[in-house]
Amino acid sequence: MGKGIAITGMGIISAIGNNVEENYRSLVEGKKGISRIVKIDTVHKDALMVGEIDFTNQELEAYLGLDTNNNYSRSALLGAYAARQAVSDAKITDVNSSKTGLVSATTVGGMDKTEQYYYKYFEDKKVQKYIEGHHAGDSTQKIAEQLGIHNSLVTTISTACSSAANAILFGARLLKSGKLDRVIVGGTDGLSKFTLNGFKTLMIQSDTYNTPFDENRKGLNLGEAAAFLVLESDKSVQRENKEVLAYVKGWGNANDAFHQTASSEHGDGATLAMQKALKVGGLKGEEIDYINAHGTATPNNDLSEGRAFLRVFGNGVPDFSSTKGYTGHTLAAAGGVEAVFSVLALRHNVIFPNLNFKNPMKEFHLRPRAELKKRKLNTVLSNSLGFGGNCSTLIFSKEA
Amino acid sequence: MKPVYINSVASISAQSTFDNSVFLEDIAEHTDNVIRAMNPNYKEFIPPAAARRMAKGIKMGVATSKIALKEANLENVDAIITGTGLGCIADSEKFVSKIINDNEEYLTPTSFIQSTHNTVAGQIALGIGCKGYNFTYVHSSISFESALLDAKLQLENDEAQNILVGGVDELADHHIKIHKLVNHIKKDVVNSRDLLESGTKGAVFGEGASFFVLSNEKSETTYAQVLDVTAYNSLPAEELQNGLKSFLHENSLEIEDIDIVVLGNNGDIDYDTYYNLLSQGSLKNTAQVYYKHLCGEFNTASSFGIWMATKMIRTQRIPEAVRLNGIQPSKIGTVLLYNQYRGENHSLVLLRGC
The missing domain is CATH 3.40.47.10 (Thiolase/Chalcone synthase)
Known part of the structure; x- marks a missing residue:
């Protein structure tokens, strides 16, 4: 591990x-x-x-x-x-x-x-x-x-x-x-x-x-x-006897190899990236407490990413939310922004709400966390998915 | 830590380099201040319908990646890592100029999609169905070296067994015109033989792609071992010789152990001074070669330098056209490469025959 x-x-x-x-x-x-x-x-x-x-x-x-x-x-x-x-x-x-x-x-x-x-x-x-x-x-x-x-x-x-x-x-x-x-x-x-x-x-x-x-x-x-x-x-x-804010515990990058701009229907790349990150971190799916999703609010991304959640976590998909409703999609910076947000979530034991959510998607039963939720968090998973089929997952944790 | 080998090579450049059975036997001389890569018959590598939609950078990258895979007897790899200074810049230009000319109307997505820096790496993955690690480094003259370093670390730690690594950059019209304005491109044309004696500011710009399969398993196709690669965002001239020495010492080597040094001179009177410091200083008694008169200057030109180094190791021959001095090494074993662009983003690479 x-x-x-x-x-x-x-x-x-x-x-x-x-x-x-x-x-x-x-x-x-x-x-x-x-x-x-x-x-x-x-x-x-x-x-x-x-x-x-x-x-x-x-x-x-x-x-x-x-x-x-x-x-x-x-x-x-x-x-x-x-x-x-x-x-x-x-x-x-x-x-x-x-x-x-x-x-x-x-x-x-x-x-x-x-x-x-x-x-x-x-x-x-x-x-x-x-x-x-x-x-x-x-x-x-x-x-x-x-x-x-x-x-x-x-x-x-x-x-x-x-x-x-x-x-x-x-x-x-x-x-x-x-x-x-x-x-x-x-x-x-x-x-x-x-x-x-x-x-x-x-x-x-x-x-x-x-x-x-x-x-x-x-x-x-x-x-x-x-x-x-x-x-x-x-x-x-x-x-230097440094205070540690959190740890980068797991990481994974994979390619969808499906289309230059669109994600595959079943989120192959995202699934692989999450699985790799869990493996690098020596973690099981049930050990993830919160997912800061890529969740760009495009029809294609959210469907593909949601399906990847189901493939990786089965019936035990952790609490998840996208913070794009706050910041918009900040492209190359997004993975950095959401890394900061993931560390803040860990340090304050809080799940940030997925803004503007009203109606669940018809393709699956997944609902993002729409309200602020206080809860002890030990691990947060963050996804970043991009053009060229580029899919990355980082896992942040309180413990090394 | 596992050793890291270069198991295959491929290059498209302003020379006839895409045929791996020859090595700079016939040199194409250029008299210009911008030199273009020679096109192979792309039909051999890419279906014509797909090729029509592809920018030159994508075509060069896809074709060289196929040559490299074939030579390594592989159909797929664990990871694809590319370096490119400017990505598909011709498409970026097409999209920007349309935004301005048509006041943000009538735009179509094709050139926007292709302008993304990781298009070449993404297209290669799409072409061979590679779902593995896919990275693109875009840091000026160390774009390729960053990719090389990433691949080396993964192979050493056995996170991957075979990685396709490449550098690619294409020329584009606006890019050329504005770099002439600021004298980054030489004002006057120069014959490639006389590049280093031009005595003028700026470089002769070029383009090209060089791809390699790196592996932590030696095979019958192995060209060389990658001993080390390092890069510096800045390196003052007065620290260069010491920087080189400590880099060699980290690898338990002395200057005398270097059989050939491959230098990135581009004929720019303002910045070739860095190379001269080494070629007239600590590497004075080492066989020296250069290559940018053959391929032109571009952000990933140093990948052509690596290509040339591996071919010299394989053939044990120094092509006459690339010699900087008359020193003939007894063998071509350990090769050092040094490159920088406009005094920034320096890199040192060490290869060894095996």
């Missing part, structure tokens, strides 16, 4: 709060962050609802102390903001005092600037600084710079909506193998016209509040967020 990897710090910024405490308060108060689009200049303003973060880019730049010549995309700004919180939460004062790496995740990268300056690059020299910031790794390089990580392993994962979960998974592997002593893991995605229009062409975006696992669900709301965890090796925890 595998021993868990210690989590010693967390940081988050999402549509429901600018730090861990604010996010927690919104979660228990049932306060959603979904609204009409304010910050993006799009013709779809009235047709879509999103989970936008309050801070403007200028406010984030000021917080990070960047000068006006900076070339940070929104994903880089949000990522640096959340990652700095995580490092400070872990009480790390000198990030280079032991072998510390960074594994971030993004799908959007610097696309927000690319779509703004696509043609302007040829006319205005001043905006050409953003050309270098387009590629996905750029946001991660900037986060590393903000954290002061030098001469170390810094990389980026992009596997669509499971990206941050995979960053956590790879971080766990790096610690297990002894490659690093500490690793900051998570993901960041700002909203962009690119993704708003992309999901619009797939016709899986809701024009109202998303309703995960509801019979009448109309699709997802996109959101923006960044969330990071600090993972540390046992040696590092002991040496």
